[in-house]
Amino acid sequence: MIASAHGHLFTSLFFFGFIALSLGLTWWSMRRARDATGFFVAGRRLTGWQNGLAISGDYMSAASFLGIAGLVSLFGYDGLLYSFGFIVGWVVIVLLVAEPLRNSGKYTLSDVMAFRLRARPVRAAAAASSVTIGLFYLLAQLVGAGAIASLLLPIHPDTAIILVGILMVVYVLFGGMVATTYVQIVKAVLVLAATTFLTILLLNRFDFSVDALLSAAASASGKGDAFLEPGLYFTNKLDLVSLGLGLALGTAGLPHIMMRFYTVPVAKDARASANWVIGVVGLYLVMTTVLGFGATALVGRDTIIAANKAGNSAAPLLALQLGGGPGTLGGEILVAFISAVTFATILAVVAGLIIAAATNIAHDLYTHVIKAGVSSEKIEVKVAKVATIAVGVAAITLALLTKSLNVAFLVGLAFAVAASANLPVILYSLYWKRFNTAGAVSALIAGVASAVGLVLAGPAVIGPKGLMLTDVQPLISLINPGIISIPIGFFAGWLGTVLAARELSSEERFITLQVRALTGFGSEQSAKTH
Amino acid sequence: MALSETQTIPGRFAYADASPTRLPLADKAVANGIVKEIARRRVQVVVPLFLCSFALYVATLVALSYFPGLVGYKIFGSINLAYVLALAQFAITFLTAFIYALWTRRAIDPLVADAFAILGRAPVAGGVR
Numbered sequence: 001m002i003a004s005a006h007g008h009l010f011t012s013l014f015f016f017g018f019i020a021l022s023l024g025l026t027w028w029s030m031r032r033a034r035d036a037t038g039f040f041v042a043g044r045r046l047t048g049w050q051n052g053l054a055i056s057g058d059y060m061s062a063a064s065f066l067g068i069a070g071l072v073s074l075f076g077y078d079g080l081l082y083s084f085g086f087i088v089g090w091v092v093i094v095l096l097v098a099e100p101l102r103n104s105g106k107y108t109l110s111d112v113m114a115f116r117l118r119a120r121p122v123r124a125a126a127a128a129s130s131v132t133i134g135l136f137y138l139l140a141q142l143v144g145a146g147a148i149a150s151l152l153l154p155i156h157p158d159t160a161i162i163l164v165g166i167l168m169v170v171y172v173l174f175g176g177m178v179a180t181t182y183v184q185i186v187k188a189v190l191v192l193a194a195t196t197f198l199t200i201l202l203l204n205r206f207d208f209s210v211d212a213l214l215s216a217a218a219s220a221s222g223k224g225d226a227f228l229e230p231g232l233y234f235t236n237k238l239d240l241v242s243l244g245l246g247l248a249l250g251t252a253g254l255p256h257i258m259m260r261f262y263t264v265p266v267a268k269d270a271r272a273s274a275n276w277v278i279g280v281v282g283l284y285l286v287m288t289t290v291l292g293f294g295a296t297a298l299v300g301r302d303t304i305i306a307a308n309k310a311g312n313s314a315a316p317l318l319a320l321q322l323g324g325g326p327g328t329l330g331g332e333i334l335v336a337f338i339s340a341v342t343f344a345t346i347l348a349v350v351a352g353l354i355i356a357a358a359t360n361i362a363h364d365l366y367t368h369v370i371k372a373g374v375s376s377e378k379i380e381v382k383v384a385k386v387a388t389i390a391v392g393v394a395a396i397t398l399a400l401l402t403k404s405l406n407v408a409f410l411v412g413l414a415f416a417v418a419a420s421a422n423l424p425v426i427l428y429s430l431y432w433k434r435f436n437t438a439g440a441v442s443a444l445i446a447g448v449a450s451a452v453g454l455v456l457a458g459p460a461v462i463g464p465k466g467l468m469l470t471d472v473q474p475l476i477s478l479i480n481p482g483i484i485s486i487p488i489g490f491f492a493g494w495l496g497t498v499l500a501a502r503e504l505s506s507e508e509r510f511i512t513l514q515v516r517a518l519t520g521f522g523s524e525q526s527a528k529t530h
Numbered sequence: 531m532a533l534s535e536t537q538t539i540p541g542r543f544a545y546a547d548a549s550p551t552r553l554p555l556a557d558k559a560v561a562n563g564i565v566k567e568i569a570r571r572r573v574q575v576v577v578p579l580f581l582c583s584f585a586l587y588v589a590t591l592v593a594l595s596y597f598p599g600l601v602g603y604k605i606f607g608s609i610n611l612a613y614v615l616a617l618a619q620f621a622i623t624f625l626t627a628f629i630y631a632l633w634t635r636r637a638i639d640p641l642v643a644d645a646f647a648i649l650g651r652a653p654v655a656g657g658v659r
Contacts, residue, residue, distance in 0.1 A: 077612055081594075084619035088587050094627050095580045211607030218608060229602045229612055230594045237595040244591040248584075268639070271631065278627045282620050289616060515561075518568045519645045 008154055010333050014340030015153075018186075019167065022347065025182040026175035033176030035527075036377035039384065040107045040359050041262040042177040043527030048269040050185060052276020055260050057184030058352040059086070059251075059281055060191050062144040062345050063411045064288065069318070070311025071233065072292020073304050076221060078233030078240070079292055083285045085244050087278070089251025092423075094274040097252045100430050100517035102261045102270035106524050107363045108356075109258050109422060113429045115516075116509035118437040120369050122425075125444040127364040129421040130255040132448060133414045134357040135395065137256070138350060140410035142399035145346045147312060147407070153339070158400055164343075165396035168350045172358065172388045177263060180351045187341075187348035192284055194341045198315070199287040201322040202294040213290060216297035227296070239480050243412060246482030250415030253422030256356035265526035294318055310407070316342070354391055361387035409460050409479070413451070416482045420489035421447025428493050430517060433510045435493070436503035442496025447489030454481035557648050564645040571637055576630070583626045590615045 033039045046054070064086060071079030105111030110126035142161050149160030171179050206212040214228055221227040234240040251257065261270045295304060295314040298321045307313035316338050320326060323334030362384035367375040424443045428435040455461060457475035464470050478484070516522045593601055594612060601612040 077616075080613075080616045084616045087623050088583075088619055091580065091583050091623055091626050095576050095630055211609055214608040214613070225602065225608075225610075228608060228610055229598060231598055234595070240595045241588075241591045244587070248587060271634065275627050275631055278623055282624060286617070286620055289613075514569065515565050515645075518565055518572075519642050519649070521646060521649045 008336075010336030011153055011339045014336055015343055018190075018340060018344045018347075021186065022167075022171065022179075022183045022344075025186070026171050026179040029175035029178035029182065033174075033178045034381075036381050037527050038178060039176035039381050040355075040363070041259070042181050044263055044265055044524065045526050046181060046263045046269075048264060048272025049276050050181070051260060051264050051269065051273040053188045053280065054181045054184040054263075055257060055273060055277045056280040056284075057186075057188035057191070057348050058257055058260065059277065060188065060284055060345065061349045061411070062141060062148065062342060063407055064285070065191060065195075065342060065345055066144070066148065066312045066315055067407060067411075068285075068288045069292040069295060069315040070304070070308070070313070072289070073295035073299070073314035073318075074301060074311040075233035076217075076223065076227035076293075076296075077230050080289050081230075081234075081240060081244055082247070083289050085247030086251075087282050087285050088248040090274060090278050090281070092249065092252045093258075094271065094278065096430070097258070097426060098261055098270045098274045099267040101258060101426070102264065102267045103520040103523040104430070104513060104517045105262060107259065107262060107359050109253075109255050109426060110360070110364045113425055113440055114368065116429065116506045116513050117435075117440050117503075119373065122437055122440050122444075123364040123368045125441045126422070126425065127360045127369070129417065129444050129448050130360045130364075131357050132452075133253070133417050133422070134255060134353050134360070134391075135398070136410050136414040136417070137254075138353045138357070138391075138395040139399050139402060140407045140414070141346050141350050141353065142395060143403055143410070144312070144407045145343070145350075146399070146403060147308070147310075148339070148342055148346075157403065161399045161403075162396055164346060164350060165392050165399070167347060168354050169388055169392035171347075171351045172355045172392075173385055177355055180348075180355050181263065183351055184348045187344045188280065190341050190344055192280060194338055195284055195287045195291070198291060198319060198322060198338070202290065202298075202318070205294075205298070205322070210290065213297060214293055217293035220297050220300060222301070236477055236479070238483060239478055242478055242483035243480040245486060246412060246416040246419050246480055249423055249482070249486055250417075250419035253418030253426065254414070255360060255418075255422070256352045259356050259359060260352075262524070267520045267523075291315060291318060298322070312407075350395075354388055354395070357391045358384045358387040361391070412480055413455055416451040416455075416480065416485060417448055419482060420451045420485040421445075423486075424489045424493045428497075430513070432497075433507055434497060434502065435510075436497050436500055436506050438500035438503075439493045439495075439497030443489050443493030446492030447485065450485040450488040451481045454478065454485055561645055561648045564641050564648070568638060568641050568645075571641075575633055575637070579626055579630060583622050586622055587619060590619060 032043060037043050064082065068079055068082045071082065101112055104115055109130060110123045113122045113126055142164060145164045146157030146161045149155055149157055171183060203213065206216065218224055218227045223232065226232065230240065261273065264270055264273060292314060295318040299314065299317045304311055304314050304317060307317060316335050319338040320331045320335040323331035325331050362380050366383045367373065367380050421444045424447065425440045428439065428443070454476060458478055458481070459474040460479050462469045462472055463474040593615065601610065601615065603611045605611060605614060
């Protein structure tokens with residue numbers, strides 16, 4: 001724990017303030033989230049900037065807020081890979097996916113695939129892959145919530161995990177996508193404000209000279225210039241490239257991010273949302289490149305490691321220092337504010353993940369796989385609400401069981417699965433006429449299996465640094481599977497397609513899909529036009 | 531139309547399928563021509579734009595991993611090439627999105643409006659709160 005009793009009072013005040021605000025938003029949203037479009041996609045009535053801010057709220061997770069600052073403060077430059085890797089993924093989204101996706105789908109990523117392919121096998125495989133991604137991401141956030149709580153508040157990590165889980169189920173259950181969206185917008189503004197404030201305070205200490213800040217960090221690290229160069233964290237060179245590819249290509253396959261593009265009226269607004277994200281998240285990530293170095297220079301690696309081995313406390317410790325140091329009122333208020341913002345971050349991201357997973361289960365698995373497409377919207381929402389509770393309970397239980405797993409590892413795995421399984425199928429569905437159901441199912445299965453399999457056989461699970469069999473050499477030396485599993489996913493999609501017979505219905509439907517994806521003609525309408 | 535609560539979601543291909551089958555043949559040909567033109571322009575601009583920014587990103591990753599001497603080169607005080615390359619990724623992403631937004635507004639949006647006019651429906655303007 002790094003804060004005193006005073007600090008806890010402030011943290012609790014900020015924290016309960018945010019909870020009260022978000023529950024108020026949930027209550028206000030209830031009326032608008034009653035029907036299916038309202039519950040799943042906020043009636044498709046959000047403006048570009050609202051959705052852009054909400055996606056930013058979804059994307060600026062605890063992994064980036066605490067994780068990047070922590071990694072940079074301990075390992076220097078290598079931590080920055082997360083900063084710029086997280087933004088490059090948006091090139092794929094803005095150029096290739098956002099607008100056609102909004103035009104072609106209804107509630108989930110699988111809608112685009114099912115538009116032209118045989119719906120049941122494709123939706124079943126895609127839902128399995130999306131729920132897997134969502135679960136890894138959820139675990140990361142919940143495990144992170146536990147770790148941070150024990151660091152900043154006098155509560156047990158388990159209590160924090162259960163508390164965060166229950167709150168999220170309440171938001172989603174009663175407020176659906178409308179409440180989730182507003183919680184994310186409020187949180188995005190808070191995170192951006194907090195980061196900007198810290199960055200200004202930090203740079204002020206160095207007379208706004210990044211050069212002076214980096215010099216101070218290098219000399220305080222004890223590693224000298226090497227601290228400002230790559231190589232201290234990624235000892236296997238290929239791992240840096242592999243993680244970089246996973247981060248850049250995985251974003252467009254993340255179900256909880258991509259389903260947000262259905263919440264705007266037309267494709268132009270989807271484009272505007274993506275541009276807002278690039279602006280807001282880009283600004284935020286640029287600032288994260290200096291905060292970690294600032295923590296090294298002002299707090300020191302020893303103090304950071306003493307508070308948390310993974311470095312997760314670097315940002316709060318830096319806030320304490322910038323506010324005036326331990327024991328000062330300014331320091332305690334600032335660290336309390338940063339802690340509360342971190343909680344808000346986790347709450348908002350978890351809400352987005354739960355609603356995405358519940359939509360996959362209700363819309364893809366229940367309505368289109370089990371009921372073969374014959375169901376009512378009312379029942380679909382009911383199933384989604386049951387799924388919300390089920391996903392919430394499953395995630396809380398799993399998080400309590402897997403507390404020792406590394407947060408960054410789980411998020412990296414989610415990105416790798418998204419890039420290897422979802423992305424190939426989305427791109428082939430949108431742009432390759434010959435693509436067929438066999439190709440989609442092959443890519444989804446091969447992508448998930450290779451990404452998860454390589455991690456299970458790698459040093460994160462097996463070997464001296466892994467979770468089990470610590471006296472055995474891992475089968476492969478890569479921690480991040482992307483560089484192998486992404487090509488496998490794309491190759492499997494191609495191979496499955498060309499080995500199977502041509503699917504004429506898919507090729508015919510491709511023409512209709514193209515009209516719809518490129519012009520928006522026939523796409524799902526916004527609720528306000530009804 | 532109000533969303534009826536008992537409205538069924540038809541299976542497989544049926545929902546919101548709006549292929550312009552009832553249009554006169556001549557109109558259909560024009561609409562198809564516009565869609566082809568949109569696809570052609572996108573291939574000409576979007577593909578090079580994507581490949582270019584992605585290639586720069588991969589080149590950066592390779593440089594960071596395999597050319598430590600090069601990226602350690604100090605450009606200004608302690609600011610080395612590695613840090614500048616990291617910031618350059620943000621600049622490239624901003625620039626790509628900016629070019630794409632300007633280009634789509636000029637070259638694609640008018641064609642989409644034309645296609646819509648022919649296909650018989652007006653696009654919904656930006657969301658209103």
